[in-house]
Amino acid sequence: MKLVKPVFSGLLLLFALCGVTRPAQGYETLKLLFEIRHPLSYRDVDGQLGGILITPVAQAMAKAGIPFIWVETPFKRQINQVEKNDEALCAVGMFKNKERQKFAKFSATVLRDISRPSVMLAHRNFKPDKSMNLLEALSIPGTRMLKKDSASYGSVIDEVIERSHVNIVSTTAESFNMGKMIAAHRADFIFVSEEEALTMIKTIPDGDKLHIFKPQNMPQGPERYLMCSQSVPDELIQKFNQAITK
Template sequence: MKPYLMIALCCGLYAGLVAAVEPITVAWRDKAPYHYRENGIEQGFLLRRAKHIFALAEVPAVFVERPSKRIWRDFERGKSSYCSIGWYRLAERERIAQFSVPFHVDPPHMLLVSPGARATVQAHKGVATLLQDGRISVGVVDGVSYGPALDRLIAGSANQVERVTVAPASLMQMVAANRMDYMFADEADWEYLRRHEEGLDAIVEQRFADMPAGLERYIVCSKDVPAQVMTRINRAIGALSDAAPGD
């Protein structure tokens, strides 16, 4: 073989090897107890699960913490070799990213009710009638999705919808202080924050049978992540799901 052909072949093989092992950046946002830092150490049951999935799929990955808005701005700008974990599947997101099979299913949302609104809220038989009560205020974290079904119900609600740009923990403090009557909460968020935040003891838990079903969470990747990589991730999710529950 001529020397220049040998060089070209070797360069091609080397480039293919580099491309094959180049790690994917996997972004996660601060959302305890799913993924967060404690004393500088990465924690969270979904973060551990995601790392296990990428290892099982033999997909090299570098996990980085990023704010939610930056993660989706990166997807919108077409950042390459990029994934993120723990998101709901929404139509507007599908336009700019591709989704794995589900790797976690939440229980249905619950309500956290202020002590002053307890009797009024509990007088309702379900969330559908509660949302039609114009006397009641509901706190909503602005820019956050509660899932397609709840988002639609909130958008059509007769409640006084108070949209605030704070973290769920701060919204819980507002509810506890009777600044708004109730909020929707993720079960895992509440179980974690009630143990780590002061001043939440007055909050009343309320669950309704007609609450929309719990939502599936996905690993989301940029459109340039190859189909074979997504297949390996999906197979790893399936293998993990078929194994023993837990982390």
């Protein structure tokens, strides 16, 4: 884990809102777990965190008066820490599914990214017919999907994956390294946003071995949430929800 300097109330909002709010009384500093995934989350040239996911969450925390700190954490560890429930923390930008709802609390939607549906970033040897829908593409005999342990792609895609019986190649690698694995043809494809896929093609060694495939009728980008441990008070989540939805 990599701790990022504390962000209490509106400190980050000096750059976004130019405003400061008083921390809510009686709340300990809330840990917000994240990983770098442009355009969702990134550091600018000055090292400041930003992104289409990071910024609205920081704004809502400041508006609600909730003291918090960013903690850079690998994806699988985020899931484990929320489930372990040793302290009050939230993983930022998670998809909601039935399995996760068994051990976690979820906020209101923090990002409804309908303009960035997932695509298949694939090795150039994997070229399904352009007329195929998602289920048909995943059901091609011998197809190998690279999937991060415990990852979800939203309820619609998760259900299609299960129905297709596609061969799953599991990994604990982060997204950029997963792209490298596809370029090395250790699997046929991964699911990422189109913008992230384009970035990988440009920046990954042997990126010319990658291409984007868009199945027919691909679902819109699923909603993302704060996925919080049971130690996070309901009242705090409610305060955040009120701030993020206004």
